[in-house]
Amino acid sequence: xxxxxAGSGALFVFYVLVHMYGxxxxxxxxxxxxxxxxxxxxxxxxxxxxxxxxxxxxxxxIAALVAHAWSAFYLWSxxxxxxxxxxxxxxxxxxxxxxxxxxxxxxxxxxxxxxxxLQFTIVKFNVGSLPAEGNPGLLVISSFQVWWVVLIYLLALxxxxxxxYHGVWxxxxxxxxxxxxxxxxxxxxxxxxxxxxxSVGFALPPLAILFGLVKGS
Amino acid sequence: MNLTLKIWRQSGPKAKGEMVTYPVTxxxxxxSFLEMLDVLNEQLNARGEEPIAFxxxxxxxxxxxxxxxxxxxxxxxxxxxxxQLHMRSFSDGDEITIEPWRxxxxxxxxxxxxxxxxxxxxxxxxxxISANTGSAPEAHSVPVPKPKADRAFMAxxxxxxxxxxxxCPNASGMLFMGAKxxxxxxxxxxxxxxxxxxxxMVTQHDHEGFGGCTxxxxxxxxxxxxxxxxxxxxxNKDLRGALMRGE
Numbered sequence: 001x002x003x004x005x006a007g008s009g010a011l012f013v014f015y016v017l018v019h020m021y022g023x024x025x026x027x028x029x030x031x032x033x034x035x036x037x038x039x040x041x042x043x044x045x046x047x048x049x050x051x052x053x054x055x056x057x058x059x060x061x062i063a064a065l066v067a068h069a070w071s072a073f074y075l076w077s078x079x080x081x082x083x084x085x086x087x088x089x090x091x092x093x094x095x096x097x098x099x100x101x102x103x104x105x106x107x108x109x110x111x112x113x114x115x116x117x118l119q120f121t122i123v124k125f126n127v128g129s130l131p132a133e134g135n136p137g138l139l140v141i142s143s144f145q146v147w148w149v150v151l152i153y154l155l156a157l158x159x160x161x162x163x164x165y166h167g168v169w170x171x172x173x174x175x176x177x178x179x180x181x182x183x184x185x186x187x188x189x190x191x192x193x194x195x196x197x198x199s200v201g202f203a204l205p206p207l208a209i210l211f212g213l214v215k216g217s
Numbered sequence: 218m219n220l221t222l223k224i225w226r227q228s229g230p231k232a233k234g235e236m237v238t239y240p241v242t243x244x245x246x247x248x249s250f251l252e253m254l255d256v257l258n259e260q261l262n263a264r265g266e267e268p269i270a271f272x273x274x275x276x277x278x279x280x281x282x283x284x285x286x287x288x289x290x291x292x293x294x295x296x297x298x299x300x301q302l303h304m305r306s307f308s309d310g311d312e313i314t315i316e317p318w319r320x321x322x323x324x325x326x327x328x329x330x331x332x333x334x335x336x337x338x339x340x341x342x343x344x345x346i347s348a349n350t351g352s353a354p355e356a357h358s359v360p361v362p363k364p365k366a367d368r369a370f371m372a373x374x375x376x377x378x379x380x381x382x383x384x385c386p387n388a389s390g391m392l393f394m395g396a397k398x399x400x401x402x403x404x405x406x407x408x409x410x411x412x413x414x415x416x417x418m419v420t421q422h423d424h425e426g427f428g429g430c431t432x433x434x435x436x437x438x439x440x441x442x443x444x445x446x447x448x449x450x451x452x453n454k455d456l457r458g459a460l461m462r463g464e
Contacts, residue, residue: 002429003457075429079387082428084321088223088236089314091289092386092435099433100386170432176454179447 005071006171008064013168013194015061016160020201026214027205030137037136069110076103099166105159112156119143144209153206161199165191218244218309222257224269225316227325234325236314246305250293251276251283253304254315270328276300278441281376284383285329286316291380291439298378298441318383322390322425333379335425336393340377342421343414344397346406365403372399374442381436381444387428392436394418395448398455412459419456 022040025033041051048056092100119125120139126132127149128142143149168191169178178184208214219242227234241257248256251273258268274282278301287293293302307313315329323331361369375396382390398415401407407414430449437446 002453075387075431078423079389079428079431082321082388082426083319085319085325087286087289087316087319088225089286089289089316099431102431166432173432173446173450174430174453176450176457178450179454181445181447184447184450 002071002075002174004067005075006174008068008071009167009171011060011064012068013164016164016198016202017194020198023202023205026137026140027208030135030141033137033140034135065113069106072103072106101159101162102166102170105163108159109156109163112152112159115152116156140205141209141214144206147210150206150210154203157199157202160202161195164198165195167191168194218246218304218307218311220244220253220307220310221312223312223314224329226269226328227317228267228327230324230326234328244304246303246307248304249276249300250285250287250302250304251300270326270330272330273300279376281378284318284331284378284380286314286318286383288314291318291383292378292441296441296443298376301441318379320379320382320388320427322388322427323379323382331379333377335427336377336379336390338425339390339394339418339421340397343410343417344401346401346410348406359405361404369400369403372396372403372444372448375400375440375444376442378441380439380441382427384435384439385428385430386433386435387431389430389436390422390425390427391430391449391452392440392444392446394422395450395452396444399448399451402451402455411455412462412464415452415455415459416464419452 022036025036040054043053045052119127120136120143124139126139126142128145130138130142130145132138132142144153169187172178172183172187172190178187205214219240222239222241223236224239225234226237239257241253241260244253244256251271254269254271261268271285272282274280276283278298281298283299284292285299287299287302292299294306295302317323317325317329318331318333320331322335323333326332373396375393377393379393381392382388385392398418401414402411432446432449434446437444
């Protein structure tokens, strides 16, 4: 169960890194971003049909998401039933906001994911003012010119960063790769680096758009 | 020292418990925590009240019998067992809450005494080695590298007190189990049953209703024997290997 958790989590780590790299394309202009989005759909064609690779990848992600969330809720309920009478006084010696927020942060990320997919993949509604019909790059810019959209994303990125920080280290431990003090330090450093790179990398485009550094035209 | 104690009182396994406040006076800072409770119990006896039930045995910090949640920390503020905790770790006028270990796998028997039989059943499931009877073999015939012997000895320091479970937010027993897996798995004598051991112990652990590890590290901080978190890594590694070999 926990290995399923770690394995599916590792896939997400890989995915968010690629996703973040793709987002940075917006700095190269709307056209480069759109070309990248189109390229994702033509990857491995004509060997695969149009958007074939993209759908294969999506199916894999959905399967991993179901596995990750299902094992999380299973382990959560087991932990709850393992202590039905709670302490009157409990002082944490080491637990930090990162490890405490794994579960609620995960739920927050799940809610964010629904919003994010509706906004940019499924419905593609435009909360901004630029005309962006059929143009993903402009839709991104139009959306992030709205301050509360940026706020939602920044909050989600804080949750993602904390989740990754504890998750990466936790996965190495669950998979048995942190057998001594040096390996444990490496795993924690890796967690910090991945968390920082991802959250900062994702935060750059929305902030740049909000402050007018990247414009639609 | 004068202290205010808030202690969990529960007359039996099924009874509903509650926190009861007891003031204690003239406590010497050289007393151990359990001696302080002995003083309170003598006063309760003198008044004809029911004394507070708590576990203790050697009072030397090596048997693993005692264990109290003291103001939210397993074995209190120092890295030691409850019996080796002294009142000098507290200040005059302190209010101290005293609770039993809380885990459904450790049901309360009375007041501060819990049943840790679930640990025994985990040990029975795999925490042993098989040795032939007869004359003892020549010790030098089985070489053990020094680093492995050291690591096994470090893990063998676990006294099974249950503080790891008590401190864990998930009430998981994986530090205890990891210590046993590491202790026996590092030594040549532990190899024949190594795969079956980890699978059987984990199965029993889950069956007893302990939670799963989320790698927070409360257990290791609470451990009076300072068992490090990497024994859980060892447990996971052994489990992964055993499952892959089809155990």
